Amino acid sequence: MENNSGRRTQVEINDVPGRKDIKLVKISGNLDVVNSDPVMQVLEFLLQKNPGVNLLFDMREVEFIDSYGNLVLIKSHMKAKKNGGAVKVFSLNKNIQDVFNIIGIAKLIPIFKFYEEALASFNPA
Amino acid sequence: MKEIKMVLPADFNFVPGIRACLAHFAYNFGFNDKEAYHIQTIVDEICNNAIEHGSKGKDAKIFITCRFKKSEIELLVKDNDGLRFNVKDVFRRNLELLETDPYRRGKGLIIVQRLVNKLDIRVGKNGTTVKIIKKAGDNGK
Numbered sequence: 001m002e003n004n005s006g007r008r009t010q011v012e013i014n015d016v017p018g019r020k021d022i023k024l025v026k027i028s029g030n031l032d033v034v035n036s037d038p039v040m041q042v043l044e045f046l047l048q049k050n051p052g053v054n055l056l057f058d059m060r061e062v063e064f065i066d067s068y069g070n071l072v073l074i075k076s077h078m079k080a081k082k083n084g085g086a087v088k089v090f091s092l093n094k095n096i097q098d099v100f101n102i103i104g105i106a107k108l109i110p111i112f113k114f115y116e117e118a119l120a121s122f123n124p125a
Numbered sequence: 126m127k128e129i130k131m132v133l134p135a136d137f138n139f140v141p142g143i144r145a146c147l148a149h150f151a152y153n154f155g156f157n158d159k160e161a162y163h164i165q166t167i168v169d170e171i172c173n174n175a176i177e178h179g180s181k182g183k184d185a186k187i188f189i190t191c192r193f194k195k196s197e198i199e200l201l202v203k204d205n206d207g208l209r210f211n212v213k214d215v216f217r218r219n220l221e222l223l224e225t226d227p228y229r230r231g232k233g234l235i236i237v238q239r240l241v242n243k244l245d246i247r248v249g250k251n252g253t254t255v256k257i258i259k260k261a262g263d264n265g266k
Contacts, residue, residue: 033137033173064144064162066169067233095162102239103232 009035011042021085021125022054028061031069040072044079051083054122058115060091070105077109090118126194135176135185135204144168147191147200155196155261163240164198164259170233171202171255179204179253196261203254 009029016022023046031039047053055076077087090112092100100106112118129150133139148165156164175187185206192199219235238244243258 030141032141032169034141064141064165064169066166066173067236068173095159098159098162099166099236102236 009039011039013042013046016056016119019119019122019125021052022056022119022122023050024056024058026058026061030064031062031072032064032066033068036068036072040075043072043076047076047079047083047085052085053080053083054085055080055087056115056118056122057087057089058091059089059093059096062093062096065096065099067103070100070103073105073109086122088112088118088121090115126192128193129189129191131189131191133172133187133189135180135187137173137176140169140172140176143172143189147198150191150193151198151261154193154198156198157261160259160261167237167240167257167259168200168202170237171200171257174233174255175202175204175253179206181206197258199256199258201254201256204252206252 009027009031012026012028014024014026016024025043025046027039029035043055046055057073073087073089080087088110091114092111097106097111100111110118110121112121131143133143144165147168148161151164152158152161172187172189176185180187185204188201188203188205190201216234216238219232234244234246237255237257241257241259243256245256247254247256
């Protein structure tokens with residue numbers, strides 16, 4: 001079981017080659033009550049500086065998300081949508097996706113298995 | 126049955142360690158990877174509620190009792206100075222939020238309810254105690 005290795009949560013933001021309208025947000029570690037606020041601050045700044053941007057979350061290294069962490073994704077979705085952007089997620093581990101289905105996040109935020117299919121799902125720039 | 130008792134400061138910084146600890150123990154009592162993750166979620170949501178809505182003040186604490194037997198975990202989390210609330214009302218509001226307002230937080234108890242076999246909440250003058258039982262092998266239901 002690879003949960004809660006104790007490593008720090010990290011957020012890495014990168015451009016997507018050929019797509020100035022999409023930012024790739026990679027989160028590693030836990031997204032929970034302890035660190036959701038600082039992560040949200042980073043995302044709010046990103047959305048403020050790039051109105052209309054789409055966010056593609058790389059969740060390969062996310063180990064645990066609680067309801068505070070879920071709210072980070074939901075708020076990002078809400079704020080991006082206000083300016084015509086979208087939020088999508090890929091490579092979510094099955095355990096996390098299970099809980100996402102219970103609370104209905106999957107109805108708001110599209111979840112993909114792989115980066116390529118997630119990228120292809122965005123409207124052309 | 127093996128029992129663990131813990132008294133923690135009512136401080137969110139302790140929650141990640143507790144949820145990981147209890148989930149790891151559960152692994153050794155017949156729970157699979159998915160169920161151990163559910164236990165992390167359950168412990169996290171209940172402890173967060175106890176801290177957010179319960180124990181207040183400089184020396185506030187939460188009290189955790191966890192009992193393990195083969196393929197079953199029983200968890201009690203108690204705060205020591207909680208808000209008085211009507212349990213049925215809270216569940217009703219949680220369910221409404223789930224259906225009508227995905228943007229708001231406040232669905233923790235519903236998540237817990239869906240992941241456990243039994244959930245019991247007692248609101249008393251000395252605080253609120255949340256008790257759950259989860260059995261291995263049927264993913265809570």
